[in-house]
Amino acid sequence: MQLFSLSFFLFFFLLNPTPSLSLSSDGLSLLSLKSAVDDAASAFSDWNEDDPNPCRWTGISCMNVSGFSDPRVVGIAISGRNLRGYIPSELGNLFYLRRLNLHGNNFYGSIPVQLFNASSLHSIFLYGNNLSGTLPPAMCQLPRLQNVDFSNNSLSGSIPEGLKKCKQLQRLVVTRNQFSGEIPEGIWPEMENLVQLDLSSNEFNGSIPDDIGELKSLSGTLNLSHNHFTGKIPKSLGNLPETVSFDLRSNNLSGEIPQTGAFANQGPTAFLNNPDLCGFPLQKSCRNPSRSSPEGQSSSPESGTNARKGLSPGLIILISVADAAGVAFIGLIIVYIYWKNRDSQGCSCTGKEKLGSTGRSALCSCLSAHSFQNNDSEMESDKERGGKGAEGDLVAIDKGFSFELDELLRASAYVLGKSGLGIVYKVVLGNGVPVAVRRLGEGGEQRYKEFVAEVQAIGRVKHPNVVKLRAYYWAPDEKLLISDFISNGNLANALRGRSGQPSSSLSWSTRLKIAKGTARGLAYLHECSPRKFVHGDIKPSNILLDNEFQPYISDFGLNRLITITGNNPASSGGFIGGALPYLKSVQPERPNNYKAPEARVANSRPTQKWDVYSFGVVLLELLTGKSPELSSPTTSTSTEVPDLVKWVRKGFEEENPLSDMVDPLLLQEVQAKKEVLAVFHVALACTEGDPELRPRMKTLSENLERIGS
Template sequence: MEFYAFVWALMILGFGSSGTKRSSMALTPDGLTLLTFKAAVSSDPANALVTWNEDDEDPCRWPGVSCANISGNPRVVGVAVSGKNLSGYIPSELGSLLYLRRLNLHGNRLSGHIPSELFNATSLHSLFLYDNNLSGSIPPSLCDLPRLQNLDLSKNSISGTIPLDLRHCRQLQRLLLARNRIYGEIPAGIWPEMESLSQLDLSSNQFNGSIPTDLGELGSLVGTLNLSHNHFSGEIPTSLGRLPPDVSLDLRFNNLSGEIPQTGSLVNQGPTAFLNNPLLCGFPLQNPCQNNVAPAPPGGQIPSPTTGTPPEKHGLRPGLIILISIADAVGVALIGLIAVYVYWKVKDQGNGCSCTGRSKLGGDGNSAICGCWRAGIGSDEGESDKGDGGGGGGGGEGELVAIDKGFSFELDELLRASAYVLGKSGLGIVYKVVLGNGIPVAVRRLGEGGAQRYKEFSAEAQAIGRVKHPNIVRLRAYYWAQDEKLLITDFISNGNLATALRGRAGQGSITWNARLKIIKGTGRGLSHLHECNPRKFVHGDIKPSNILLDADYNPYISDFGLIRLISIAGNEAPSSSSSGTPGGFIGAALPISKSAPLDRPNPYRAPESRFPTARPSQKSDVYSFGLILFEMLTGKPPEFSSPATPSTSTAGSDGVPELVRWVRRCFDEAKPLSEILDPVLVREVQAKKEVLGVFHVAISCTDSDPEARPRMKAVSETLDRIGGT
């Protein structure tokens, strides 16, 4: 079939309909090879390949094709035709593209086997074929590629077993095989050889047998090791405790049994990692391990019942049983009375602090340090106090509303959980709270007031909670009462971009690859806010402290919608310049102190947004994003003062930050990139085209005319075309 497609392509190139030879054969060999792929496509509903024309001199201007000048000739180095619903197959001729580095055909309907000849393209380092209808087995020859780093074959119909030759993929960093039909046991001896592997996903297949013990040798793993939705059986190997401590396990929906080992990184896993394994027991599951086997008597023999005289019956008389029961009841009641007495005594000594500060529970309602989790609010150091956490929180008058129905918990569980202060700002305090199931959440207190605006608050919170995107912090639930409002969101573990850019104690600056990952993810999240919701959200406060990071440097936009919720909750609405915290959710925590500096200038605001009566817009969000790009590229904050303008002001009289002026001046004067770029990146970055591409995006985003700035959707799409996938 592939041979005929190739012959058909050559016929089109060499002969016209009359059978006479064409007058021009100018297309390069790489272009001829790509036309075999076009010939192998039986359906192209989006016309993605319609401009792939044999009359062109080279394919470098074809959509989805990228080239590089190698030895004076343009050679194809990337093919990205994804999400176009192409039907057909992958021709083996693509393996003749000797300089091909990235092949991205995901999100189509391609079928058939993955040709082994494809791996003759020895420069290939990234192969993305996920979300197709590919079948057959994993080609053992894929590890003949000396530079292969990324392999994603998930969401196909690939079957067979894991080839033992996989151990030769020593450079492989991402191996994603989820949602296929791969079966059998995973052979031992593969994983210790794959010393560069950072991401492994084998979920939703048909694997059986035990989990290989040498998976614990994957010391470079980050993120989640996903083995869920398979048929693994036996005990969880203790060797998995040797995985890095920040790696999350997902072993759900298997047939694992026995006690969960309490060693190393296994201790850090929450209960969700082990769900739907009925025979598993032990912490953190609520299924204790029980040993019901009675010890055998000395000699190892179990005595047989005696024959003859019936055994004498032993037992307590009924009257004695009644007396013991009464005594037990009196003892329990006495202990309960003592506990209640001690509880209220402690309350009195604590100046009447209740969890919500209500006077009817003994509080005066006005204490500046009284509130949920006494240690969290009453201590500047943020030390946790695992006491009872106060007195009730809701009192039957409030309402805890779970926006995400799969994320349920009781109010009492939230208020009594251990908690500590993540950070403080002029807007208040943020807490990290670990629920009873081991899941950490972030909680923000919105203070008191706004008793008559519940419906408005609820509608706004529900709208924010419906925003779901991998790069936006999720609002999971909220609590409303007259004297307490809480927002409960995901906890993001690795601080924020502002802290990362300035470095942490004992850590170096973030790499270019990590910065590019943050740039792209933030762009996608902000584009989603602007474009993909009926509300067409405006963030209004985009800045590095509101871009949170996880352990893998995935970015999460926080704080959107917060100002509106604060206003409804009855507090004084803060300016959009208020600072965030390194915690992990919709904002920075409140109650708001009247003496808090709420009007500090925000150097990331667009020039047109600096007037007191100005309202934020999507184009002002774009400007703030461009300014963040400048900071990530140069390492300089917006208030940076260049030698040409030694001023300490954040912006000039027209509101344009000096950093924007300086970068534009450097480009106008054609200064070397080494004089503009962050010195940390100068020593690292080799792909100067990627850096220049981001610079040009930032320059267009920071145009002084709002109407001349691009939409965030166009910005995100441009960034996604820079560098690798």
């Protein structure tokens, strides 16, 4: 070791005949990194050897250590700069170095073994480079190592058995490398603190070790996808915590998917592209070759085949004809009952009228044009009346909700807001009940049936944290959605106030309540709603609050309705109840930084993982009090962070104090520190750049429910 250090200093003196003697030993070691990088002059412009210490250099953090007069280097964070070079072994001389973050560059070569002489290291982030070589077994000599992310490199070789010595390791991420071979058993029971394991997109083969099921601290996603694993899925994986999601896609696994423990919470996506897998939740059933024969003995597959061969072609045809006749007979009965019920409504047509290009429809109707329609047969008549030139109907989705269109049009109203999804009014009915009315505009008369089908699907969503759609109105020149009015504004105003300044009314318990309720509503939309909805635009302004700060998700399904109507509702004329065109809440359109990175690509198709990312950004805003929305120069405040996700991730990577990131208004609630940290971890899982690494909303909701309970 002494010889190694001496050789470095001789090298340094040869390059610098008249070096400054004032620079600390840590600074001299750091200069080796500058020397190892191409175009170092621009990348390390303020790394000056004449400084007494490197603590003011870009990317370097220091702290005072007892027994030393000079502060010592504890962090290196030089990421995302596309630097080309190698990692010098001299960094191992930084004995107090705790965090090494060089991700997002173009470092090549192997990871030097000497690096692990820096015995205080606990976080190493080298992902997104071009490093080669093997996984260094020496890293497990570090007594405090907790976080290792070597993903997106060119590392190869096998997983060393010595990995079991990394007893403090919490996160091991080596996805998108070239690792191969079988994963040895005996490693995982020793790694009792492991929270995240990602071995995806490599060349691993063989069977999945049974003892992976002993990772009791695991959370988030166990990702073994895109490898060459074979054999059956170990039942022991069911012993993992129920909040763990599996990703076993794109392997060569076979047999029946176990149904115990954590397997019960997995969706079909976790097992796709394994041609020989079968059983729930896949739609491919597993054949049972051991059916009992009449004698009580199990029959072989061959005997089953012979039995099937015993059916003559004539008998098969006869059975098929009988089945078809039975189905036709049942269908006739259903049609007869349907038309009999329709006739019993007292509605009859005397001719074969058709919709003309002008004038009013001659089709019969049981109810007036301004009445609610509450059954399916009447809805069919509505659909026919929806053609060009027809007068519209106000249609109730909730049968217990009744008023007439004239009452709606005469009621007092004022504008709540305006956006690309239409103008929203608050309308107070004659009985004093307020409703929210969204005006969608004038177009889309040729797609009435699509519109009705979509509205009916939205209307079937019933959850205490989702705004309830009560009725709708359709006419060629007007389309309205009537829903519950939520009395306390939205989360955006609650966080920032109507003036854009921070609000002091949201305590930590209230914010946690809002987070939990929103997660429950989104999980319902994703998992339990009739359409398995994707919201596509989760942000604080779409989370409404009542007087008890209970959250309600609004505006889901509207993008599809706007597409059907095919126009810009915000530019349409007309006002309800004489409401003045005073749009107090109108704001100029801003870039939507709540959207997932993949959602910002033109013509991309919405997915549930979009909503997960957006929900994560909302959580970060609840935690930090900072908005990710870009403002105009005249309204910019210190509460805005253009990329909130990167800002928080950088804070955690550099181990900044929690007080530097959390909303100052929450610092008074000291007892909530553990809960705040737990929600930060949930938010960071939501905002993973790779959509496949983001958990399902069901899992996130369950994790949030445990916090503070």
